[in-house]
Amino acid sequence: MTINAHSGLPEGGKARRVYLLLRDEISNGVFKDGARLPGEHKLAEQFDVSRITIRRALEALAADGWIEKKIGAGSVVRAQEQTGQRMSADFATLIPHLVEMDRTTTARLLSFSYDNAPASVADALGIPEGADVQKAVRVRSSGGQPFSHLTTFVPKDIAVSYDEADLATQPLFRLLERSGVSVESAHQTVTAALATPDVADALEVSVGSPLLFVQRVVRDANGQGVEHLSALYRPDLFRLEMSLARVGAGEARHWEPVIGGLK
Amino acid sequence: MTINAHSGLPEGGKARRVYLLLRDEISNGVFKDGARLPGEHKLAEQFDVSRITIRRALEALAADGWIEKKIGAGSVVRAQEQTGQRMSADFATLIPHLVEMDRTTTARLLSFSYDNAPASVADALGIPEGADVQKAVRVRSSGGQPFSHLTTFVPKDIAVSYDEADLATQPLFRLLERSGVSVESAHQTVTAALATPDVADALEVSVGSPLLFVQRVVRDANGQGVEHLSALYRPDLFRLEMSLARVGAGEARHWEPVIGGLK
Known part of the structure; x- marks a missing residue:
């Protein structure tokens, strides 16, 4: 099944x-x-x-x-056989998680091209609309099962230091580091979307299936956008996990995320 | 529109x-x-x-x-008129956020009943399957637009301290506090789901629309589950937002969430 x-x-x-x-x-x-x-x-x-x-x-x-x-x-x-290990990402340990994911999953490069930045991407990265960007589409699999569809945009001046073969074999954050980029902060929004025909095909789900939709903008020490990621995840194989601890009392009470190790 | x-x-x-x-x-x-x-x-x-x-x-x-x-x-x-203010939740400031949300949004109680805990809820709360729980279904709106569909389960011994009228007018976390529960930690998983007919009706979307799906288990100081929440959000009106800052260098590098104020 x-x-x-x-x-x-x-x-x-x-x-x-x-x-x-x-x-x-x-x-x-x-x-x-x-x-x-x-x-x-x-x-x-x-x-x-x-x-x-x-x-x-x-x-x-x-x-x-x-x-x-x-x-x-x-x-x-009926009892569901697990057809693949469910992945989960703890946002608080994103880089170790990416390192681990790189060890346990495989990525397939679907496309690699230079293109004009779409307006929404240019906006988010803080570059002029239509500026040259490197666009890559990859599908990541675990145990032979595709679980995420990743579209990344990187400004051309950073992307020139790596090529298609590099991106087919190494995670993007390593290539950014190798380019001399000092990754400093990231902002991500999490929402939901439907699988369009091309994504459905890559993730082996039906058109119109629900997907977790993560958009992330990564910035360097100067606040300059260095990577724009749109990631679509199969909800049966991937979830975001967050642990929160209560801190403070009365009106000052709030939750703080628990900074944990790899899970 | x-x-x-x-x-x-x-x-x-x-x-x-x-x-x-x-x-x-x-x-x-x-x-x-x-x-x-x-x-x-x-x-x-x-x-x-x-x-x-x-x-x-x-x-x-x-x-x-x-x-x-x-x-x-x-x-x-065509340019999209914003039909309602888009809500966003910063997970790191969840309780102040809930307080603020309570000020700026309205909740409508769709149902209030005592029921046997479904297996998944009992598992998550650490109570026997079939134990008595208070089940409530609420829809939260902003500016007259429904944006979230919330189903909560609370063990009966805690829930007896409030009634239908309380829950129709006050946020659940306040009622838990009033019951003497000391909320200590929470774990949440985030994924995506499709709008089923009853949820679609409550959220005024088409059946089969994509929704952000958050499940949260809240625990007291003894690790006992005190609330199980399943929340479905309209992605056009609500997103989870996370800011991450890079900490450490080399293989010890990782992201830490930025603890911010209300947004």
């Missing part, structure tokens, strides 16, 4: 939509191993579709090993 | 899927104000659908104000 199993349901159809939503709930732990799904009638009402549509979605879930149809008991969620 | 505009495309159809994916890219800034979308032929190839489907999706995007069709120039992205 894999996340991209061929459920046999036409892409974009109602039954496939129900299939994806229910599979997402199983994969999120809303329905755990052994849990019983609501009956066809209730699901039809909940998703505002016909019972035939629900039946087709449930048949596909059963065919792909997500549920088991039991006589008298309806649809029961 | 709102994120849940009635594009007139049937839910679950191909044109609606293309509409949602393109709207997601515009809302994510992949296509900025004034940018030209690829031509119909290229989009048809990219999404593996007919040109008629692309045309219907583009017409709906134009009708909802996301793009403008210009003769000779194709589809041009």
Whole structure:
């Protein structure tokens, strides 16, 4: 069983939509191993579709090993074999984490080109719109399973010190360091996005699957942007983890992140 | 223009899927104000659908104000009016942030009940499966726009000190404090999920929209779980923000989060 199993349901159809939503709930732990799904009638009402549509979605879930149809008991969620190790990133230990990730995962370079910076990237890096940037698209895998789709932009004057072969074999932060860049700070925003056709293809998920969307701008000691990253992660294989400890009392109380080691 | 505009495309159809994916890219800034979308032929190839489907999706995007069709120039992205203030949470200042959020946002209680703890919640809180818990579902809005859907579970012995009316008017962390709980630590995982019909309805988005999915377990001084939160956020209205500063050098280098004030 894999996340991209061929459920046999036409892409974009109602039954496939129900299939994806229910599979997402199983994969999120809303329905755990052994849990019983609501009956066809209730699901039809909940998703505002016909019972035939629900039946087709449930048949596909059963065919792909997500549920088991039991006589008298309806649809029961099956134990999920872990198809790959779930990665997790502790933002507080990002660089050691990247070093570790580099040891345990592989990256495949999908494209390497020089391009004009899109407006949003130029804005974030603090360079003129249309300035020359090195654009790379990579897919990172763990145990043969792709889990992240990474698009990076680096200003041309920094990027000239490495080439396609370097980026295919070494992590970008090492290449930046080798270029003499002193990485000083980063800002990242975390949100969610849908898998577009090209990303879905690279990550081996269905078009329209939910993905964790991280955008990071890395700056040098002068505050100059040196890297713009857009990373899309499969939620079944990658999560951000944060530990917080309470500090202070009364109105001054707040959470502080726990600075931990590698996990 | 709102994120849940009635594009007139049937839910679950191909044109609606293309509409949602393109709207997601515009809302994510992949296509900025004034940018030209690829031509119909290229989009048809990219999404593996007919040109008629692309045309219907583009017409709906134009009708909802996301793009403008210009003769000779194709589809041009229109400036997005901000329909509500975008919220952002700095995880490092979570409690002051919650206090501030309580001042500037409103919560609506959708349900309040005592229930048996689902297996995943019991596991996370360290209580027996099926133990009595107080379950509440709330929707938080800013400027009249719902941006988060919150499901919380609190062990019964703590929850008995507050009732439905309390939770409808006060933030949960205050009620926990009032119950004598000394909140000490929290762990949160961040990932992505799709909007199911009930959540989509509460957040006024289309079924199948991408949502940021935060799960948080809050513990007291003895390490006992006192709250389990599942929060789903609209990515157009809420993002997690993290600032990181580099600390150390060589192999000991790492990022540390910047502890900032309210933003």
